[in-house]
Every structure is written in C-alpha cells, then in structure tokens.
Amino acid sequence: MRTTRKGSVEMPAFVRQLVKETEKRVSSFFKVGGRGGAEHMQGEGEEVIPSPYLDRPVLDKLTEEGCSRWGLTYALGSMQGWRANMEDYHNCVPQLGAGLADWSFFAVFDGHAGNQVAQYASQHLLNQVLATGGIGPEDHPDRVRGSFTDGFLHTDKHLLTAARREGWERGGTTVTSTLISPRYFYFANCGDSRAMLCRAGQVCFSTEDHKPYSPLERERIESAGGSVSLQRINGSLAVSRALGDFSYKGAENRPPTQQMVSPEPEVCVVERSPGDEFLVLACDGVWDTVSNEELCAFIRSRLRVCTDLRDVCSQVIDLCLYKGSLDNISIILVCFPGAPQLSAEALHQEAALEDLLKSKVAEIYEELSSQGEDPDLLSVLTVLANTDVPGLPPGGGLQSKRNCIISAYYEKKEAHNPTTPNVSVCIYIKLSQLLYQYYVISERVSIYAQSLNSSPYLSPGAWCFTVLVHSVNSSPYLSPGAWCF
Structure with missing residues (x-):
C-alpha cells in the first residue's frame, strides 16, 4: 500500500517529463546507430521515426457520467493532448x-505502440474475469x-491470437481496474496507470x-534474458507489466x-468504510504531474464548488495539461455518499479568489x-507565478x-488597447472557452449557431474564423515549454 510517488516530490513535473522523453529519444538514437534519432533522414527506403507529439495539443474532451442504484456516482474525462494519437x-x-x-x-487502459x-x-x-466463475x-x-488474475491471463492469451492475426504484436496496454462489491474494493493493476482511494480526507490506498x-520487476526481467537500461526494458519499454507487448514474452520454458x-x-483488497469519499x-x-495527495486534495476542493462530476474531471485534465x-490524459472519478458536498462558504471563497486573480x-x-x-x-x-496568491x-x-487568468488577461488587454473588432474577439474567446469546458459537441453547435446571428461586430464567416483560431490555436494554448509557469 502506498500513498506517495517516491522520488518525485522535489523534481518539477515538467522536468520529469523532459527526462522521460529524453530517455526515449536517447534510446531511439542508439537504435538507429547514432544517426540522428527521430529527426534523422535515414536514407532512401529506410524508416523515419515519426514524432510522438503534435505542434499544438488536441483539447477536445470526451466526458461521461452515470450512477448506480445504491448511491454511487461517477464521471470520466479524457483528452488526447500533445500526443499524436489517442491511445487511452x-x-x-x-x-x-x-x-x-x-x-x-x-477500468482505464493506457495503450502504447498503437x-x-x-x-x-x-x-x-x-467478460474474461466474470467467465472464471469465481465472482458471486x-x-x-x-x-x-x-x-482477476485468471481473467487477465486469459485476456492476454486470447489477445495473442488476435494480435498475430491483425498485426498488433508490438502494441500493449497497461490496466488499472477496480471491482466494487457491497463489502470490498478489489484493485487489479498491471503497469503504471494507477488507482487511488480517498477516505475521510486522506489517501487511504493507491x-x-x-x-x-x-527490484522485483528487474529480477524477473533479467531472469527472462532482458536488461534494464535508461529505466526501460532493453532500453525501450517503460513498463514491466502489461497486456500485449508480445515481443517481450518469448522466453522459452x-x-x-x-x-x-x-x-x-497485482490484486489488492480493501474493506469498504462509511468514510469512503471517492475513487x-x-x-x-495524470500521475506524471500530480502526486496522490495533491490530487486527493484538489478533487476534494472541487467537489465543494462543483455539482457536475464531469466538470471536476475536466478541471483535473486542465490542471495536468x-x-x-505531454501524454494522453484520462481519469475516472467514482464518488460515494461520504464525498464532500457543495458548500456555500467554499463557493464564496472561490468567487473571492477569482476576483483577487483578476485584480492581480x-x-x-x-x-x-x-x-x-x-x-x-x-x-x-x-x-504572477512569483506573486503570493492566498486561497489557491x-x-x-x-x-x-x-x-x-487567461480571461482576466484578455479583458485587461482589451481595456488597455480598445478596438471594436477586438471586443468581439475577446467576448468570443471567452465564450469558446466556456463552451469547450461545459458543453458537449452537439450543444456547442447549437450555441454557436445562435451566436452567429447576434454578433454586433463580426460577420458569421469572420466569427467562425476568429473563434476557431483564437480559442483553439492561439496564445491561451502555448508551446509545451510554456505550460509550466
């Protein structure tokens, strides 16, 4: 049982990301014989390693929510982000x-190599877990x-047949899953995705x-004929347990x-308690940028000011971004009756904080x-990052x-340099941010359509162009190096 990610407290999140990706690039460099890695044009007929990242992030979010008859509520959110493909x-x-x-x-499944x-x-x-007949x-x-163990192994066995047929041998996925019974939480984890339980305001389990x-993973890897370099298996794969990845599963006998x-x-059992708040x-x-304790505290604070769990998931995704x-970002939030509830005091403090930020x-x-x-x-x-801001x-x-902060910046920029078109641009930038954060695609289309006919400054065509350019591709969404303050 663990509640902190060892070795990650002192190092800033973005530095950890740079180290992680540098290791990957160095590994690629040696694989191509020191000829320039991913950026090297290797000659006619030779494969060029594509960049795993986009020039700007894909910010559309998939959200979902639901509930059970016994009081459980849940929401999920996922976003492609800077990655070239969505693999979650x-x-x-x-x-x-x-x-x-x-x-x-x-369950969350984090794919790699496809x-x-x-x-x-x-x-x-x-289905494979339930088919074992041990759950009743x-x-x-x-x-x-x-x-759980048999279900994972059976899934991997059937996956091998499909992978050989479809050509997926190089692909793999981590899995973190939780089966919730009336008495227990059953956690089954395979890889570096993670599940965390918050109880009575604290991280109870992860x-x-x-x-x-x-150490134990390295021992198994080396016994099977592999090595660990650059913190990866054979200098390449960054996880030691996964479904798929059959090129690493060929050791005889x-x-x-x-x-x-x-x-x-790895299957763990935790008895349920009336103090359980959320999972x-x-x-x-997510976990490359926030610790267990940070995420527990942040979600607790959001539950006191948000009634929509999808909004909470969306705020977690934005925080990580x-x-x-630089990875795909996916989160499932499961709340129990003991979770923090909406608070008038917290709402007042949130409004005061936003007023303070605008003034600063x-x-x-x-x-x-x-x-x-x-x-x-x-x-x-x-x-602002070097300014004392109480109440964050x-x-x-x-x-x-x-x-x-972005909204406050554009309000001030427009007030400082007023022009008629820019007033409209500022309005629609903020409108787009709200639409992307709070509305599903079908609702956005309807709201956009209504707004097209009401702009006092822009024609419909100019409005479409301005909103698309400014709300998705412009300065609010900076290069990777600018995400950290």
Whole structure:
C-alpha cells in the first residue's frame, strides 16, 4: 500500500517529463546507430521515426457520467493532448449483470505502440474475469483475487491470437481496474496507470506502479534474458507489466507471469468504510504531474464548488495539461455518499479568489506596460507565478486557475488597447472557452449557431474564423515549454 510517488516530490513535473522523453529519444538514437534519432533522414527506403507529439495539443474532451442504484456516482474525462494519437480507453459499468447488481467495475487502459490492444482489452477483460466463475454474491476475497488474475491471463492469451492475426504484436496496454462489491474494493493493476482511494480526507490506498527499475520487476526481467537500461526494458519499454507487448514474452520454458513483461495483475483488497469519499483511476498522463495527495486534495476542493462530476474531471485534465503533461490524459472519478458536498462558504471563497486573480493580473499588466512593454500572456503568468496568491485550490495551485487568468488577461488587454473588432474577439474567446469546458459537441453547435446571428461586430464567416483560431490555436494554448509557469 502506498500513498506517495517516491522520488518525485522535489523534481518539477515538467522536468520529469523532459527526462522521460529524453530517455526515449536517447534510446531511439542508439537504435538507429547514432544517426540522428527521430529527426534523422535515414536514407532512401529506410524508416523515419515519426514524432510522438503534435505542434499544438488536441483539447477536445470526451466526458461521461452515470450512477448506480445504491448511491454511487461517477464521471470520466479524457483528452488526447500533445500526443499524436489517442491511445487511452476505459470501461465503466456502474451495475453488473444478474446476481451482481450491487457490484460495479471501472477500468482505464493506457495503450502504447498503437491503440488496438487497449481497445481490445477494454472490450473483453471484464467478460474474461466474470467467465472464471469465481465472482458471486458470496463475495469471497480469495476467489475474487483468483478470478482477476485468471481473467487477465486469459485476456492476454486470447489477445495473442488476435494480435498475430491483425498485426498488433508490438502494441500493449497497461490496466488499472477496480471491482466494487457491497463489502470490498478489489484493485487489479498491471503497469503504471494507477488507482487511488480517498477516505475521510486522506489517501487511504493507491496501487503500485510496475516499473522496470523496481527490484522485483528487474529480477524477473533479467531472469527472462532482458536488461534494464535508461529505466526501460532493453532500453525501450517503460513498463514491466502489461497486456500485449508480445515481443517481450518469448522466453522459452517460462510461464507468462515470468516473461520480461508480465500480464499478471497485482490484486489488492480493501474493506469498504462509511468514510469512503471517492475513487480515482487514471493513466500516467495524470500521475506524471500530480502526486496522490495533491490530487486527493484538489478533487476534494472541487467537489465543494462543483455539482457536475464531469466538470471536476475536466478541471483535473486542465490542471495536468497546464502542469506539463505531454501524454494522453484520462481519469475516472467514482464518488460515494461520504464525498464532500457543495458548500456555500467554499463557493464564496472561490468567487473571492477569482476576483483577487483578476485584480492581480490587472496590476501586473499595468506594471509591465509602464515599463514600455506590451505584455504577452506568458510574461503575465511568469510574474504572477512569483506573486503570493492566498486561497489557491489545495493540490492545484496557480495552474488550476489558469483559465480564469487567461480571461482576466484578455479583458485587461482589451481595456488597455480598445478596438471594436477586438471586443468581439475577446467576448468570443471567452465564450469558446466556456463552451469547450461545459458543453458537449452537439450543444456547442447549437450555441454557436445562435451566436452567429447576434454578433454586433463580426460577420458569421469572420466569427467562425476568429473563434476557431483564437480559442483553439492561439496564445491561451502555448508551446509545451510554456505550460509550466
């Protein structure tokens, strides 16, 4: 049982990301014989390694919510972010079938080298676990543990057949999952996605990440004929347990659980309590930027000011993005009756904080302008990051209020340099931010259509162009290096 991510407290999140990606690039460099890695044109007929990142992030979010008949509520959110492809999948089943209607299942699948394995596992893992016959109303922990392990191994076995048929041998996926019974939480984790339980305001439990440099994992890898360098298996794969990744599972005379990459989950059982508040399952795109304690504190603070769990998930995703996450970002939030509730006092404090931020942005803008500068957003953010701002959300800090800061910046910029078209631009930038944060795509289309006919400054065509350019591709969404203040 663990509640902190070891070795990550002192190092800033964005530095950890740079180290992580530098290791990957160095590995690629040696694989191509020192000829320039991903950027090197290797000659006619030779493969060029594509960049895993986009020039600007894909910010559209997939959200979902639901509930069970016994008081559980949940929401999920996911975003492609800076990655060239979306490789995360999920499975949310708030009520299982006949005989298990008071049981729930949630899982996050973080694919790599393609999304096919993650998609396959999200569709078949639960059925394989239930097919073992060890899960029933009697709720016996030892039998459920065995069913989880067998279900993972059976899924991996069937996946091998599909992978050979479809050409997915290089792909793989991590899995973090939780089966909730009336009495227990059953956590089954395979890889470096993570599940965390918050109880009575504290992190009660979190799963262990399976990394090649962990002593027990390294021992198995080396016994199977592999090595650990650059904190990766054979200098390449950054996780030591996963479904798929069959190129690392070919050691002869060794069972599946003793290969370099093992499909065996680590299964933990935690007894439920009236103090249980919420459960989080998320990929490493979340955990690379926030610790268990930070995320627990941040979500607790958001539950006191938000009634929509989808909004809470969206704010977590934004926080991770602004703290420097370069990966796909996916989170499932499961709340229980003991979760923090909406608070009038917290709402008042939140409003006061946003007023304070707006005033500080205005002060900084005026100060920079008085020095003969035309302050850009990054300059204002940099100064604000070194300013004392009381009352920031615990675990989130200044990054969690970045959308508020962006809006305040453009309001001040327009007030300082007023022009008729820019008033409209500012209005629609803020409108777009709100639409992207709070409305699903179908609702956005309707609201956009109504707004097209009401602009006092822009024609419909100019409005479309302005909103698309400014709300998606312009300065509010800076280069990767600018996400950290």
